[in-house]
Amino acid sequence: MRQAVPGPTPRELLPRLREFQQDPLEFLLDLARRYGPFVRLPVPGLHIFSIAQPNAVKHVLQDNARNYSKRTLQFTNLAMVTGQGLLTSDGEFWLRQRRMAQPAFHRQRIAGFGEAMTAAAVRMLERWKAREGEALDVDHEMMEMTLEVVGLTLFSSDFSAAAKRMVEATLTTLDYVIHKAQNPFGPPAWVPTARNRRFRQALGVLDQAVYQLIEERRAQGLPRDDLLSLLLEARDDDGQPMTLRQLRDELITLIIAGHETVASALTWTWHLLAQHPQAEATLHAELAQVLGGRTPTMDDLPRLPYTRAVFEEALRLYPPAWLITRRATGPDTVGGYPIPRGSLLILSPYLTHRQAEVWPEPETFRPERFLEDARPPRYAYIPFGGGPRLCIGNSFALVEGQLILATVAQRYRLRPADPKPVEAAPLVTIRPKGGLWMRLERR
Secondary structure, eight states: OOOOOOOHHHHHHHGGGHHHHHOOOHHHHHHHHHOOOOEOOOTTOOOEEEOOOOOHHHHHIIIGGGGEEOOOOHHHHHHHHHHTTTTTTTTHHHHHHHHHHHHGGGGHHTTTTTTHHHHHHHHHHHHHHHGSSEEEEEHHHHHEEEEEEHHHHHHHOOOGGGGHHHHHHHHHHHHHHHHHHOOSSOOTTTOOHHHHHHHHHHHHHHHHHHHHHHHHHHHHOOSSSHHHHHHOOOOTTTTTOOOHHHHHHHHHHHHHHHHHHHHHHHHHHHHHHHHOOOHHHHHHHHHHHHTTSSSOOOGGGGGGGGHHHHHHHHHSOOOSSOOOEEESSSSSEEEEEOOTTTOOOEEEEHHHOOOTTTTTSSOOGGGGGGGGGGGOOOEEEEEEGGGGOOHHHHHHHHHHHHHHHHHTTTTTEEEOOOOOOOOEEEESSSTTTTTTTEEEEEE
């Protein structure tokens, strides 16, 4: 006989729905503390489960991934921005698109991106020279820099002139996605409210950028060795190229997912280092010994294990993609519990990364967890998801994070500019509420 899933009663849950809307991270963490890593939320007419146990997560994302679709409110709302790009599409259509894009993220190709990644960081550092001692929003700085990296590496395009406008457009559209999730019965997007107009204007900025990329590349005629050319030249099994809309959706997806997630992880890395001077000192010692003040290259990365560990520990504590949802297309049994057809499964890396059985003192920033002799079990650490839908840019993000961290940390320490505690805002990614204001301290 299968056991009942633990969880609150409807009477216990109802008064807390507002809390779930306002602070879902703390709400889900509290459920896990009370009931364990497998919890049922008793919403009338629905089967909703929060799952944080690594083996159960593995079952859903990998072992029986075919039984779980992305047809959930999370991805429906995100599709208002990205359309049917790799992040939101499903089934055979997703598989075809993934196969077309995969070669652009081959390990050898990523190895050629290192110089562009550090060049974007160096340009940011040059801009920072005039701002030493000032307070600046590190969250926004990371967003602009990582957007430049995406432009240079994936599209052979310089986004620096348009970076500020594109970052603002990205944030506006993603904030709108969260607003729709929190207010599902609000006016539809076509109603001309002030919020809807801002969303449409921001989406227009992104659309204009990607359509211009496509038009200019087609006009040039000569293909380049980048993702844009790869997608333009790709053909499906019937020999058909992507439609203009399909191209648009993939480019928007890769621009947003390719820079906002890495920027979020780097932002939290600077925050954590500022709070933990011993870890920061260990990082600086490794950089001094290996690099001696020069700009890092791809060849240096194997000799910078602590640098990688710092970035991976930041990803553990603040995984940008903090929420993964799936819809059960058929009945299943997960972790010994029955999962009815149509169930909504909430898989949160933020929760899984805080399972005390795997992560002693889970709230403590301890990069040593990720050194070679202490690697965690695979599905206890899922900042990029897992299974067939593992993020296509996971290796790209890890390389970029390490190179940028090494480049910037040699030149500056970043110190809090505001004594107030930094709050985590669980939006599409986890971002610091109101930005992350820090002062530059030259080393």
